[in-house]
Amino acid sequence: MRLLLAAALAAMTLPAAAQTIAIREIGSFHVGGRIATIEGLPTREITFTAGAPPFRINPNGDFQVEQMYVQYVKLAEPRARVPLLMWHGGGLTGVTWETTPDGRPGWQMFFLRQGHDVYVGDAMERGRSGWARFPEIFAGEPVFRTLGEGWGLFRIGPADGWNTEPAQRRAFADSKFPLAAWNQFGKQSVPRWVTTDAQIQRAYDALVQQACPCVIMMHSQGGNFAFTAALNAPDKVRAIIAIEPSGAPDPARAEATRVKGIPHLVVWGDYIEGNPFWARLRTNVERWQGAIREAGGVADTLDLPARGIRGNSHMLMMDTNSDQVAALVQEWMAAKGLMR
């Protein structure tokens, strides 16, 4: 009997067992969207698979469009009070949260281990959300990110530090981005439209109605969508965690009082001073934070360089110190009473 108990207790404290997480369910769904009708296009004949008979395609008809894909991982015993929704930035997908380009575990896994049910989605039009015919349904045309564009934009190094040849690339001296994995990071890029903000917002708002109450963590372009989702459904959002948001509501047009009950945290990496593009984006966000505080709410800032943590890029959830930054975010969530 004692031996059995000893064995049972030993099994409970094995390091390997301690690293596992107990999952109740992994699944996904699509939310939002509408049916759009296309008329007047000519029919065509197509062979789908080698060996298959040709198939006459009529491109006209009804199409399911503008929905959004969301995958969830539900824990057996979540320690967080509400699920954590993770919204990615422009030209990317939910993969942002799943992995780092050098193959370390992503923030999805980090926050699962911390006890959060996690919902990782792809913005409307990106990744598994699918995309629609243009210009008939999406206005304009898609934009494709070059392998080098992000080098300056994501503050890996100076914009003129980019070079096709990896050995010739010049990064910031103390950059924490896993530089050797830059091309691998490029594989995460997906095309985007710049004309679909309204549809993206509608799909996110539909997700909030379906999956919340929740905490929303977002990155970059996801910022404005999440700030706005909180304005649109303040009763559904328990906190907003903005990782380098590229936009925020204009206090002259949006009522910050609506979100004064929702604690906000904004996280910034390094090299923003002296980068006019990012300095301007940050000013917009700080104006919104100021409005929230003026309304009596909480709008904190986690400025990593000010905390002595140097070298973080715009993709800080992929930087070599990604777990260190995540732990600071987790600490903030705990302090805000979001954990049981």
Add this chain to the structure above:
Amino acid sequence: MRLLLAAALAAMTLPAAAQTIAIREIGSFHVGGRIATIEGLPTREITFTAGAPPFRINPNGDFQVEQMYVQYVKLAEPRARVPLLMWHGGGLTGVTWETTPDGRPGWQMFFLRQGHDVYVGDAMERGRSGWARFPEIFAGEPVFRTLGEGWGLFRIGPADGWNTEPAQRRAFADSKFPLAAWNQFGKQSVPRWVTTDAQIQRAYDALVQQACPCVIMMHSQGGNFAFTAALNAPDKVRAIIAIEPSGAPDPARAEATRVKGIPHLVVWGDYIEGNPFWARLRTNVERWQGAIREAGGVADTLDLPARGIRGNSHMLMMDTNSDQVAALVQEWMAAKGLMR
């Protein structure tokens, strides 16, 4: 002491605990692909985010293209000898395996519970794999599936049974597809090219080199890619499970002896007799199965109607009896020695 042990044993046998699965890691990666260069296109000015300064876009440059996205869920203690790779069909993504359109758990969850490490990917060009500029990188143009196209093609009902109005749709009398969720299923559709088979195959072959030894389960258009992947790396593939494959290698061009050591299972749903399109596709597959058997290999067939299981559509992993069909597949895997 006895009380403690009793409590420990009770915790081990709680129904809720029995339903959970112990996970070691969830993550993802992109595999394969190449860098393509585009030249000679004009520059354009674009505003990415409301409030952001306009940005001059040069669409020329180097692009990371033709990679494939794969997500994995690794169990703490897998009972299967090798991981299970799940490859979806045409016009869809890995979502095929994650859920059913009426919200029941998908086959990914079923096979995780059975003890398999599971890798669910998106074919090159679909979902989180991203897609590339056309016609410069992908030849031709994308094809979009109408909401009604799959009704006949996936054998939900007669092709002329489709109607925009849900109440007016005519399904086969004993169809097991969750009919009320048809429009929700439509949200899983993504555009596809019909000119990219070679690139899709290359990415799958790269995945096999990275993630195998493995068992490959595939659906529909994924069939030919998986049969071919086994031919290209017979030492890496332990079994092939083909769910309604839409294509197979031509025995006159491919050497079945190469895969005689790999047990194959082909699963068919209902309504194929009397459907000339599917009857012809099935004949191609049976010819390949015959060649494998002639070479001394195993190429089994699970014909659901012949087993007395009626009403399954082409999307049988989403049909209301999806768990019943999955259990038969699991039984076959166990019989083939693929479980510990």
